[in-house]
Amino acid sequence: MLKTQWSLVLGLVxxxxxxxxxxxxxxxxxxxxxxxxxYWPLILIILGSALAGVFISACFAAVRTISYRKKVGQLEKExxxxxxxxxxxxxxxxxxxxxxxxxxxxxxxxEDVEVVNEDEEDTGSNR
Numbered sequence: 001m002l003k004t005q006w007s008l009v010l011g012l013v014x015x016x017x018x019x020x021x022x023x024x025x026x027x028x029x030x031x032x033x034x035x036x037x038x039y040w041p042l043i044l045i046i047l048g049s050a051l052a053g054v055f056i057s058a059c060f061a062a063v064r065t066i067s068y069r070k071k072v073g074q075l076e077k078e079x080x081x082x083x084x085x086x087x088x089x090x091x092x093x094x095x096x097x098x099x100x101x102x103x104x105x106x107x108x109x110x111e112d113v114e115v116v117n118e119d120e121e122d123t124g125s126n127r
Contacts, residue, residue, distance in 0.1 A: 022046040
């Protein structure tokens with residue numbers, strides 16, 4: 001916000017300086033074109049040049065802004081794709097953890113069964 005305000009203030013100061021400079025130079029000057037020559041008041045030449053500069057700067061800024069927006073769109077699309085991939089990997093991880101838990105339970109159950117069988121054999125041989 002502050003940067004925008006400073007840009008506006010500097011733009012206004014520059015416009016005032018150009019206007020003062022142009023108003024001090026009101027005499028006619030010759031302007032040579034490729035196909036001829038014309039006489040224009042210097043104030044119009046100065047203001048026209050300043051406006052042409054603003055227009056050219058605005059065009060470059062617009063091209064850069066469009067380029068940045070396109071890049072942002074590409075990055076957002078890539079981010080969505082990576083998010084989907086991450087979600088898939090998380091789901092696969094959860095499935096593998098569930099399988100691992102099931103295997104651990106199966107192994108624990110088998111060990112318990114073996115311990116019970118050993119206890120039964122031990123008690124059977126004591127009789």
